[in-house]
Amino acid sequence: MVFNTGAALLDAIVLAVVAKDGVDGTYGYKITQDVRSVIELSESTLYPVLRRLQKDDCLETYDKQFSGRNRRYYKITERGTAQLNLYRTEWLSYSSKVTGIFSGKHEEDKNGQN
């Protein structure tokens, strides 16, 4: 991994991952695997993030029976959805600026070569 993922971006990715699983949300292990498909992070990193989002009222938990065991599910709250939309807007702005400066440089090199 070349670029570091800050706390805010990590929060955003986790919220997006939980949101895409619909109203019922999903459980910790699956969240971890889904996030790891997007960015590299160690499996122990996710628990603190989930706790933070929970304390923030962006996620809420409930227990559901699975294979005779109790399993904790996370689902996104209204506030979490609002926060995720904020992140989405911020990301669009941020990433387009970065893309812009990267592609601008690329064009300069092209002209230099000609």
Added chain:
Amino acid sequence: MDRIEYMKELELLLANIPSDERDDAISYYNDYFDAGGAENEEATIKALGTPEELAATIKLAGNQLDKYGTSTKQINTEYESKTPKKRSVGWIILFIICAVFAAPILLPVLFGLFMAAVAIAIAIIAVIFAVLLALVAAGIGVLISGITGLVVGIVTILSNPFGALVVIGLSCIGLALGVLFCMGVAKIIKITLPPIFNGCIKLIKSTAKWLWGKIKLALGRRSS
């Protein structure tokens, strides 16, 4: 190490955090192992790191939640921190306006109060001086009467020997007392005057410094 040992170890390492936090973390990672399945147990243990490392991550997360709040709040505080500067400039302007309007009454009143304080201080010092002077005068008076008595006694010793002796005796006693009294007064003066003097000088110095500091502050603020 198998999963059961791992989780036992983790629970021990989390003994010093609040029980609800500990239970929360333990149940999360039990769920995690369950979801991974028995066949993935070893891989999961490897992926999670040692129990010590995992416990440290959990505790660090707990501390950060207490100390720094959360990331969403951080976004808000970034925008909030831009306003306090505006607030203080506004207060300064308000303060200056009030000061200008209040000055015609406020300044004379303050000046009057200040001079009254100065007058009282001077009066107290004057009283002290007067008392000291009186003591000195009394001392000198006793001395003079003692010496006078002595002279009278010596002069009349021929005409009235016994009387003269009495007078001489009394005068000597008077003189002795007078000298002691004067020495006492001298000591009192030595003890009380220098501190009063130094105190006055210090007071004047510190008042001047304080005033100068306030002037510099006011000038400094306006220029920034």
